[in-house]
Amino acid sequence: MADTTGSGANRAFVRTETLPQAPPPLSTRGWIGWLRENLFSSPLNAALTIGALYVLYLFVPPLIEWAIIEAVWTGASNADCKGHDGACWAIVPARFGQFIYGFYPEAERWRADLVFILFCINVAPILSDRLPGRTFAALFIVSGFPIVAGLILFGGIGLEAVPTDRWGGLLLTLVLAVVSILFSLPLGILLALGRRSEMPIVSTFSIAFIELCRAVPLITVLFMASFMLPLFLPEGVNFNELLRALIGVTIFASAYMAEVVRGGLQALPKGQTEAAQALGLTYWQAMRLIIMPQALKIVIPGIVNTFISLFKDTSLVSIIGLFDLLLVAKASVTDPKWLGLEHEAYIFTALLYFVFCFGMSRYSLWLEGKLNTERRD
Amino acid sequence: MSADIETQAVDRSDLSDEVMIQITGMNKWFGDFHVLRDINLTVFQGERIVICGPSGSGKSTLIRCINRLEEHQQGQIIVDNVELTNDLKQIDQVRREVGMVFQHFNLFPHLTVLENCTLAPIWVRDTPKVDAEQAAMEYLARVKIPEQAEKYPGQLSGGQQQRVAIARSLCMNPKIMLFDEPTSALDPEMIKEVLDVMVDLAETGMTMIVVSHEMGFARQVAHRVIFMDDGQVVEQNEPEEFFNNPQSDRTKLFLSQILSH
Numbered sequence: 070m071a072d073t074t075g076s077g078a079n080r081a082f083v084r085t086e087t088l089p090q091a092p093p094p095l096s097t098r099g100w101i102g103w104l105r106e107n108l109f110s111s112p113l114n115a116a117l118t119i120g121a122l123y124v125l126y127l128f129v130p131p132l133i134e135w136a137i138i139e140a141v142w143t144g145a146s147n148a149d150c151k152g153h154d155g156a157c158w159a160i161v162p163a164r165f166g167q168f169i170y171g172f173y174p175e176a177e178r179w180r181a182d183l184v185f186i187l188f189c190i191n192v193a194p195i196l197s198d199r200l201p202g203r204t205f206a207a208l209f210i211v212s213g214f215p216i217v218a219g220l221i222l223f224g225g226i227g228l229e230a231v232p233t234d235r236w237g238g239l240l241l242t243l244v245l246a247v248v249s250i251l252f253s254l255p256l257g258i259l260l261a262l263g264r265r266s267e268m269p270i271v272s273t274f275s276i277a278f279i280e281l282c283r284a285v286p287l288i289t290v291l292f293m294a295s296f297m298l299p300l301f302l303p304e305g306v307n308f309n310e311l312l313r314a315l316i317g318v319t320i321f322a323s324a325y326m327a328e329v330v331r332g333g334l335q336a337l338p339k340g341q342t343e344a345a346q347a348l349g350l351t352y353w354q355a356m357r358l359i360i361m362p363q364a365l366k367i368v369i370p371g372i373v374n375t376f377i378s379l380f381k382d383t384s385l386v387s388i389i390g391l392f393d394l395l396l397v398a399k400a401s402v403t404d405p406k407w408l409g410l411e412h413e414a415y416i417f418t419a420l421l422y423f424v425f426c427f428g429m430s431r432y433s434l435w436l437e438g439k440l441n442t443e444r445r446d
Numbered sequence: 447m448s449a450d451i452e453t454q455a456v457d458r459s460d461l462s463d464e465v466m467i468q469i470t471g472m473n474k475w476f477g478d479f480h481v482l483r484d485i486n487l488t489v490f491q492g493e494r495i496v497i498c499g500p501s502g503s504g505k506s507t508l509i510r511c512i513n514r515l516e517e518h519q520q521g522q523i524i525v526d527n528v529e530l531t532n533d534l535k536q537i538d539q540v541r542r543e544v545g546m547v548f549q550h551f552n553l554f555p556h557l558t559v560l561e562n563c564t565l566a567p568i569w570v571r572d573t574p575k576v577d578a579e580q581a582a583m584e585y586l587a588r589v590k591i592p593e594q595a596e597k598y599p600g601q602l603s604g605g606q607q608q609r610v611a612i613a614r615s616l617c618m619n620p621k622i623m624l625f626d627e628p629t630s631a632l633d634p635e636m637i638k639e640v641l642d643v644m645v646d647l648a649e650t651g652m653t654m655i656v657v658s659h660e661m662g663f664a665r666q667v668a669h670r671v672i673f674m675d676d677g678q679v680v681e682q683n684e685p686e687e688f689f690n691n692p693q694s695d696r697t698k699l700f701l702s703q704i705l706s707h
Contacts, residue, residue, distance in 0.1 A: 343515050344552035348566035348618060349541040358565060362556050440556075 146406035160410045161417050164401045168417070171237015171392045177229055181240050184218045188247065196432065211251050233311040237392030239421060244311075245383040245393065246425075249318040250376050256319065257326025258365075262356065264331060275327070282324030287385055290317045295389040314386050322379045329371040333364030366440050373433035377426045394418055461669065464491040466622055466653050467512060472521030474504075474511065474677075481507050482518070483677045491621075494654045496664040496685075499674035500700065505657045508674070509624045512655070513544045526621055542570060545615030549627040551607040553599035559586070559610050560595040563617045571618065578617070585613040589643045605636025609643050616647075623647065625656040659704055665689065673697045 096102060108118045139155025143162065150157035161168070170178050191210050194200040222244075224230040236244065263275030282290070294317035295310065337360060345355035365372070387396035398418040402411050467489040474482040482504045489495060497505045510516040511523060514530050514537045523530045525540045554562050563582035567573040573581070586592045589609035591602075599607050608628055615623060625644065629637045641663050648654060648667040658664070664671050665685045672682040673696075681688070681697045692698045 338550075338552075340548055340550055340552035341554065344546075344548065344554070346515060347513055347541060347544075347546040347548075348614070349538055349570040350566060351538065354569050358569065359554055363554075366556065 147408060147410060156413050156416075157410050158413055158417075160401065160407045160413050164407070164414075167238055167397055167401065168394065168421070169239045171241055171397055172235040173231060173237065173240060174229070174235070177224070177231055180221050180224070180228065180231075184221050185243075187218065187221075188214070211255065215248065215251075233309055236311065238397045239394050241311075241386075241391060242380075242383050242394040245315060245318060245386060245391075246380045248315050249322050249379055249383070252319045253322035253326045253375075253379070254372070256323035258330050258361065260323060260327035261330035261334060264327065265334060279324045279327050282321055283328070287318070287321050287382055288388060290321045291385060291389050293317070310389070311391065314389060314391060318379070318383065318386070322375065322382075325375050326372070329368050329375055330364065332371060333366075333368035334360065336367050337364055366437075369433050369437050369440075373429055377429055380426055380429070381422060394421060461493050462491045465489070466491045466493070466526060467655075468522070468524040469512075470522045472511065472518050472523060474507065474516065474518045474520075481677050482511070485521070485679065487672075487679070489622075489653060489655065491653055492651045493669050494648055494652075494667050495656070495670045495672060496660075496668040497655065497657045497672045497674060498659055498661075498664070498700070498704075499680075503674040504677040505674045506626050507677075509546075509626060509655055509657055512622075512624060513541050513546055515546075542618060543621045544624060545618060545620035545622070546624045547608070547611050547615055547626065547628045549630050551599070551604070551611045551631075553607055553611055553614070555599050558596055558598055559591075559602070562599065562610060563614045566614070566618050582613070582617050585616045586610070588616070588646065589613045590639075603636060604632045605639045608632065608636075608640045612640075612643055612647070622653045622655070625654065625658065627657050627659075629658065629660060661689065661705065673700065675700070 092098075096105065109115045135155050137155075139153055140158050141150045141153050141155065142158050144150060144157070144159035145163070147157060147160075149159060166175065166178070170181055173181060191206055191214050194202050194206040195210065220226060221228070222231065222236070223233070260275050260279055263271045264279065266272045266275070291314060294313040298313060341359055341363065342355060345359045350358065384393055384395040386393050387399075392400070395418060398414040401407060402409070402414050407414075465488055467487065469485050469487040472482060472485040473480070485508060497508065499505045507516055511518050511530075512525060518530075526543050528536050528540050530537060530540060553559075554565070557565065560579060560582055563585065564573075564575065564578040567578040567581065568575055583592055583595065586595055589612055591606055591609055591613075594602060594606060594610070599610065602610065612623075612628075628644070629640050632640060637660070641660060644654075644656070644663065645667055654667075656663070656668075668685050670682055671685050671688040673680045673688070673692075673694075675696050681692065681694045683693075688697075689701065692701055
């Protein structure tokens with residue numbers, strides 16, 4: 070081996086052959102390497118690993134025993150679960166309809182299913198780039214789709230009218246979450262741009278709006294929308310309770326979204342805007358084609374974080390009397406037939422929330438990975 | 447201390463008489479800082495000007511005023527017979543005809559090289575996509591990187607990125623090209639490939655204003671070299687006279703410093 074340290078007698082060095090790439094040492098490869106690296110890299114880590122395994126041993130087997138082995142899966146009331154040590158999952162199939170649809174009439178529940186399917190069809194081209202028509206789908210989902218979905222769910226024209234106080238459960242939670250998510254993002258983008266605007270009126274309004282909305286709790290906004298708003302409206306003018314909650318949640322969320330988007334805008338070098346301007350693009354063209362695609366990509370984690378927290382915050386509408394998923398779960402265990410089954414009802418509710426929130430989280434990870442392959446710098 | 451170019455003996459034998467840029471009595475401030483002082487400059491069609499000077503002398507600010515990336519507060523700037531005022535329509539009109547190449551390239555990292563080049567023709571000039579792509583490929587061939595068209599800017603070297611940036615500007619068929627220190631951010635090995643492209647461009651008769659310290663480039667292609675300091679034009683002349691026989695002491699000092707190593 071040549072001495073390239075320069076400490077030997079001969080200081081001149083010329084490399085005549087290139088060293089081949091060598092594989093890493095065996096002890097750092099494979100599952101043994103993984104175990105050493107991650108679980109037993111030092112005596113302290115080895116002790117922590119063994120301790121953690123013991124804690125898992127204490128908690129996991131009893132949990133499995135309660136939730137699966139000793140559980141009762143079917144039954145007409147909590148009487149069928151008497152004498153068993155496990156969970157009484159019978160409440161879930163018995164109350165499934167209410168968990169999902171609230172008090173939506175059983176004969177009309179297909180309408181909610183239909184809206185759900187339509188939503189999936191509409192949202193698919195937005196989420197996947199293998200399907201055509203993304204721009205149209207994105208425009209339709211905030212314009213035509215809410216009207217169509219509202220007509221189907223609300224009825225009235227040829228369909229039996231179902232007033233919104235009968236909507237509930239997962240249906241209501243999804244209506245609240247989807248509408249507020251869909252509208253808070255574009256609103257938030259406009260507010261973020263407004264806040265950075267050079268026009269004093271626009272920026273002052275945006276700052277005031279954002280700061281006001283962020284400085285009050287969502288519960289307050291909901292109370293305002295529910296109880297205060299009618300006081301300010303002229304007599305006889307009254308609009309739907311659910312609509313008021315939707316507007317309240319959307320406005321609240323858009324303020325948060327605006328700040329997330331602003332973070333992305335600030336992360337972009339000024340040269341991007343300048344290059345767009347120098348090419349003759351107008352302000353809106355530059356925003357749409359150059360700035361927003363990059364800014365939004367940077368803040369995908371923040372946006373999805375806001376979506377997830379928004380999804381769960383919809384449960385606060387229960388305090389103004391809307392029967393969302395959580396309130397339906399709470400009500401189900403006040404039924405004498407299912408008294409005392411809070412654990413089962415709430416675990417099932419938590420699982421439903423988890424499925425949607427985890428889904429959003431995974432989608433955002435996938436999206437980040439996909440967009441990242443386009444830009445290796 | 448203004449320099450009036452009309453009195454200077456500039457060789458304009460290969461230039462037309464058509465005035466492309468007319469700047470008169472232009473002043474600009476950043477807050478209280480008087481960054482450009484009484485600038486008077488006439489640029490003829492096909493003329494190539496190299497502006498040099500120490501950092502902070504206002505040379506970049508001056509060319510950024512020409513496409514209104516910076517706003518001037520006093521005086522008049524007329525580009526291709528359009529005066530730059532607060533009128534957005536007029537600003538857009540000027541920007542369509544003036545290409546700019548930046549020190550840090552400022553390519554759009556989320557678009558491919560080809561998309562970088564076709565974006566402005568498609569959206570600003572309403573060129574059909576097929577035509578825009580065909581033109582873009584021709585310009586990419588001219589800057590000698592047609593094979594990189596489908597790559598993203600992040601996958602290219604600095605020199606390649608800057609050549610893409612030049613092609614992107616040329617795709618708009620500009621009448622004037624502004625270069626803001628186009629080689630300052632490049633590794634030494636890549637400076638030449640960018641300068642070669644700029645020399646090729648000069649040979650097509652493009653009106654060019656180049657902020658640069660590449661004195662070899664200035665000697666080779668410039669009709670005029672302008673030296674700026676403290677926001678003022680200190681001296682300007684044909685390259686040979688400017689380098690061999692500088693008049694002002696400030697210019698002499700500057701030249702001795704940048705040419706000494």
